[in-house]
Amino acid sequence: MLTHLHADHARPGTRVVHLHRAAEPIARRRLPGTELVLHDYGEPFRLGDVELSLHPAGHVLGSAQLRIVADETWVVTGDFKRDADPTCAPFEPIRCDVLVTEATFGLPVYRWPDVDAELDRLVAWWEQNTAAGRATLVYAYAFGKAQRLLAELARRSDRVERDVFVHGAVAALCDDYRTAGVPLPNVKLVRDEPKRTSWAGRLVLAPPSVRRSPWVRRFGDHETAFVSGWMRVRGARRGRGVDRGFVLSDHADWPALIRTVRDSGARRVLATHGFAGSLARHLREAYALDADVLPTAWEGEAGAERTDDGGEP
Amino acid sequence: MTSTSSTPGLRGLTGLAALHERLEVTSGTTAKTEAVARALREATASDAAWTLFFLSGGRLKRVIGPARLAEHARAALAIEPWLFDECAAAVGDLSETIALLFEHGAGGGELVDGSRAEDGDRDGDGDRDGDEDRHEVRDRDHFESLASWVEALRVLPMLDEETRAARVVVWWRALPFVERLVLTKLLTGELRSGVSRTLVVRAVELVSGVAREVIEHRLTGTFEPSEASWRALVDPSTDALADASRPYPFALASPLDLVPAELGPIDAWIAENKWDGIRAQVVRRSGTTWIWSRGEELVTDRFPDLVRELVALPDGTVLDAELLAWLDGSDAPLPFAELLKRIGRTKLGPKILREVPARLVAYDLLEAQGEDLRESPLVERRARLAELVQTLGSSRVALSPRVEVEASDGVDGWSMLAAHRESSRARGVEGLMLKRADSPYRGGRKRGDWWKWKVDPFTIDAVLIYAQAGHGKRAGLFTDYTFAVWHEGALVSVAKAYTGLDDAEIRELDAWIRRHTVERFGPVRSVEPVHVFELAFEDVRASTRHKSGVAVRFPRIVRWRRDKPAAEADTLAVLQKLARA
Numbered sequence A: 001m002l003t004h005l006h007a008d009h010a011r012p013g014t015r016v017v018h019l020h021r022a023a024e025p026i027a028r029r030r031l032p033g034t035e036l037v038l039h040d041y042g043e044p045f046r047l048g049d050v051e052l053s054l055h056p057a058g059h060v061l062g063s064a065q066l067r068i069v070a071d072e073t074w075v076v077t078g079d080f081k082r083d084a085d086p087t088c089a090p091f092e093p094i095r096c097d098v099l100v101t102e103a104t105f106g107l108p109v110y111r112w113p114d115v116d117a118e119l120d121r122l123v124a125w126w127e128q129n130t131a132a133g134r135a136t137l138v139y140a141y142a143f144g145k146a147q148r149l150l151a152e153l154a155r156r157s158d159r160v161e162r163d164v165f166v167h168g169a170v171a172a173l174c175d176d177y178r179t180a181g182v183p184l185p186n187v188k189l190v191r192d193e194p195k196r197t198s199w200a201g202r203l204v205l206a207p208p209s210v211r212r213s214p215w216v217r218r219f220g221d222h223e224t225a226f227v228s229g230w231m232r233v234r235g236a237r238r239g240r241g242v243d244r245g246f247v248l249s250d251h252a253d254w255p256a257l258i259r260t261v262r263d264s265g266a267r268r269v270l271a272t273h274g275f276a277g278s279l280a281r282h283l284r285e286a287y288a289l290d291a292d293v294l295p296t297a298w299e300g301e302a303g304a305e306r307t308d309d310g311g312e313p
Numbered sequence B: 001m002t003s004t005s006s007t008p009g010l011r012g013l014t015g016l017a018a019l020h021e022r023l024e025v026t027s028g029t030t031a032k033t034e035a036v037a038r039a040l041r042e043a044t045a046s047d048a049a050w051t052l053f054f055l056s057g058g059r060l061k062r063v064i065g066p067a068r069l070a071e072h073a074r075a076a077l078a079i080e081p082w083l084f085d086e087c088a089a090a091v092g093d094l095s096e097t098i099a100l101l102f103e104h105g106a107g108g109g110e111l112v113d114g115s116r117a118e119d120g121d122r123d124g125d126g127d128r129d130g131d132e133d134r135h136e137v138r139d140r141d142h143f144e145s146l147a148s149w150v151e152a153l154r155v156l157p158m159l160d161e162e163t164r165a166a167r168v169v170v171w172w173r174a175l176p177f178v179e180r181l182v183l184t185k186l187l188t189g190e191l192r193s194g195v196s197r198t199l200v201v202r203a204v205e206l207v208s209g210v211a212r213e214v215i216e217h218r219l220t221g222t223f224e225p226s227e228a229s230w231r232a233l234v235d236p237s238t239d240a241l242a243d244a245s246r247p248y249p250f251a252l253a254s255p256l257d258l259v260p261a262e263l264g265p266i267d268a269w270i271a272e273n274k275w276d277g278i279r280a281q282v283v284r285r286s287g288t289t290w291i292w293s294r295g296e297e298l299v300t301d302r303f304p305d306l307v308r309e310l311v312a313l314p315d316g317t318v319l320d321a322e323l324l325a326w327l328d329g330s331d332a333p334l335p336f337a338e339l340l341k342r343i344g345r346t347k348l349g350p351k352i353l354r355e356v357p358a359r360l361v362a363y364d365l366l367e368a369q370g371e372d373l374r375e376s377p378l379v380e381r382r383a384r385l386a387e388l389v390q391t392l393g394s395s396r397v398a399l400s401p402r403v404e405v406e407a408s409d410g411v412d413g414w415s416m417l418a419a420h421r422e423s424s425r426a427r428g429v430e431g432l433m434l435k436r437a438d439s440p441y442r443g444g445r446k447r448g449d450w451w452k453w454k455v456d457p458f459t460i461d462a463v464l465i466y467a468q469a470g471h472g473k474r475a476g477l478f479t480d481y482t483f484a485v486w487h488e489g490a491l492v493s494v495a496k497a498y499t500g501l502d503d504a505e506i507r508e509l510d511a512w513i514r515r516h517t518v519e520r521f522g523p524v525r526s527v528e529p530v531h532v533f534e535l536a537f538e539d540v541r542a543s544t545r546h547k548s549g550v551a552v553r554f555p556r557i558v559r560w561r562r563d564k565p566a567a568e569a570d571t572l573a574v575l576q577k578l579a580r581a
């Protein structure tokens, strides 16, 4: 059972995997040799004694919450967000008895600024770089964040199809999105450009893993930014050595985590990933809920996840 | 000079915050210098003075302690103390934590759990209250300038706790994010601009056209920010020596990071002891004596016994020297910690003066008979200094002797000097200073003329037992470590260290700490005592204030001893022995 296909959730080697239909093209590439069982959102299916269904999580394309109905109803949110995203179906609150929620950003300092204002800031910075004859290099997670950014940029600037270029890893995912019927602007590939092209005024969208690699040398005079929820904290931006940080996350911020727990009506909550301990304790003390940390196979790697170039899968 | 530019800059706190933000996203010295210059040019004279003060590391005497400030924030936000602490640990900066927690979300609402638009708060009360508060701050004239902000902050300690908290909370609620952040940093005294003093001086030069050496000199000593002091600073006609008390910018030595032989023939160098005291300049002008510490603080009143002797210096004399605690008849100074007793006390009783007698060991003469000698070669300055000290004839004022060795039996001079340096600790000094004999006296750290050649530090192998999240660049990573050594079968903590590991090691250790946490105490975690690190430190002394009974000075990590099991780490006895040595 798979909520979505980020590397920290989907590992190759499983025999059969149930997932949402929109995730199929990506699953074919990421989980070769695995038998895929595809479902629509809200369509119940049975495994043994339990009834299951998938519901939109609003995280990335094809991301799903898992609802399990047996003696009691469980909901596993997987990674989710409640902000609008033109590239995936919006999160759907579900009532349940037990909620297993992610807590990547489970601290009250993580509260997202207005999405539109933040994107406007990014576009203004791009214009500023353009005016100064510089290139603009934006690091964003290749699956989800990059597509969301492209769709949002296209709404704000008519230069996107002419002046935005992407790294190959981003382009491959964009094709998957288009296959699944998500409209995205047509952007060109960095690697298709002839050598000694001037990159001044252009915006390059690349995964964070290329940061500090020889790949970025070709862009000449440029400024860099990282687009991630972690950019809410200045030290995190300085630590990554980028010029700017834009706070745009595919995860729920603290108020959204609390709201989701309350919307679910669950009396028992299990938190996982990130600051799970803080969220669980707060739910116990401030809301008298039966809340705890759900240990996962990835527990204890929060630090690595936060400092690695992957950003916030 | 303050311009009459048609686009006036942002005023007061808004201007300071805007500059802070600009520097945060500007890289490169030239761009940063220009940003500072622009801000100074566009500011009023008074704002420029205060901006300069804060940029060059000036701080208000702590207005509200960080613990109290955190308390005010927690109470206003109704947040659990542990949750606040976890936030502070993740952010790595108290002011930024507060600034973030008071940030209204996209839909307003400032309760810690305050939700977004869907909760109906987007146009609700949360925001409107904020606007009213903002109005209150904006409307008061005296908040237009940094000077009036400083005044408002300085009043705070005199208010009763409740009023004080209420006032600060109003600001937190009303100000936009960056201003809230900068104001909080002013309150805690931790506003750091990240720009060097040299850069700031260069910016003032750009703005005023006054040569940077002159600005440097005018800024040395006391710079009290005000409209008048800014105008005096940037006035091309002011006599730079108008303020008689002013010391010269201190010359600073670089650590010797090359083989001494690379310095060339030893005859071209003057070697002296590296004293472990307080670096100071004695200024004797206009019939008055001032003693300045290297931090450019006046410490004259800490050394009445010395001043008594120094009044005999001729007018127009400036000495560069070391303040030491030194018992008469002894051939080595007392430890540095003894000297600090002079500085720490509010009242210097006769007992301290008797038990910790001060001595001035002079090594340079910067001004004689009112003449600036800094351009003449060191040998000449030293010769005149020797004469001066001899004429003074005080047992409290000595010449820092030249350390001289002779090459013999095929052993060259540098090797003889290196051997002499080995005995530094026994002689109560930190090592040697090497100064080029024909060098002028240059303020600041100009590489090449002055080297400090310290004795190698002590090292021990210790076990990592606690970790805490770091600050700034390392925010959110566990980078503040506590180390322990063995004593009677248990580990006792002896040192905290923050530096010495590379980024990859820090990340690896961070991940390990998360997986091997034994217990949490707020932001601090105890970890399984497994990893051994080699620590270096400058000194170790017996201490009653530490549970271990010893205190180490300047501990830092040399390397990760992956080869060593915890059981083979050093024992407390090793440190105790070093402390007695």
Ligand SMILES: [Zn+2]
Pocket (backbone or CB within 6 Å): A004, A006, A009, A059, A079, A312, A313
């Ligand atoms: Zn994910």
